[in-house]
Amino acid sequence: QVQLVESGGGLAQPGGSLRLSCAASGFTFSSYAMSWARQAPGKGLEWVSGIWSDGSVAYYADSVKGRFTISRDNAKNTLDLQMNSLKPEDTALYYCAKVRAINTDTIVVITTLGEYDYWGHGTQVTVSS
Numbered sequence: 001q002v003q004l005v006e007s008g009g010g011l012a013q014p015g016g017s018l019r020l021s022c023a024a025s026g027f028t029f030s031s032y033a034m035s036w037a038r039q040a041p042g043k044g045l046e047w048v049s050g051i052w053s054d055g056s057v058a059y060y061a062d063s064v065k066g067r068f069t070i071s072r073d074n075a076k077n078t079l080d081l082q083m084n085s086l087k088p089e090d091t092a093l094y095y096c097a098k099v100r101a102i103n104t105d106t107i108v109v110i111t112t113l114g115e116y117d118y119w120g121h122g123t124q125v126t127v128s129s
Contacts, residue, residue: 002026002118004096009123012086020123022079022096030054030074033099033110036081038092038125048094049081050110053103059110064090086127093122 008020020036035050049070051058058070069082079096097116099109109115 004120006120006123020081029077040092052105
């Protein structure tokens with residue numbers, strides 16, 4: 001069955017960095033666009049960044065553009081999120097997610113949370129001094 005397992009969260013100081021990873025299994029990873037989303041305490045789920053199935057194109061929410069970088073390794077079935085210049089408002093539970101439709105690499109699909117059918121359990125990121 002499909003499994004998405006996030007890791008790499010933790011405590012970081014403002015201005016610091018963290019790298020999140022997501023290990024995927026149970027499906028043909030290279031055929032699906034993937035994304036990271038987050039949920040801050042008391043807030044709704046927010047799409048953060050997504051990447052095409054082949055890794056050639058990435059998209060970012062305005063709130064993280066220029067600070068976060070998404071990448072994937074289709075040989076290892078992993079999805080990463082490098083987070084730099086962290087801010088307290090980046091504090092959230094971070095999830096990786098798989099799009100529902102195979103070979104659907106469009107900005108509309110990738111940036112729409114309703115287009116995702118599997119989610120990991122999340123990894124906590126806390127940014128605080």
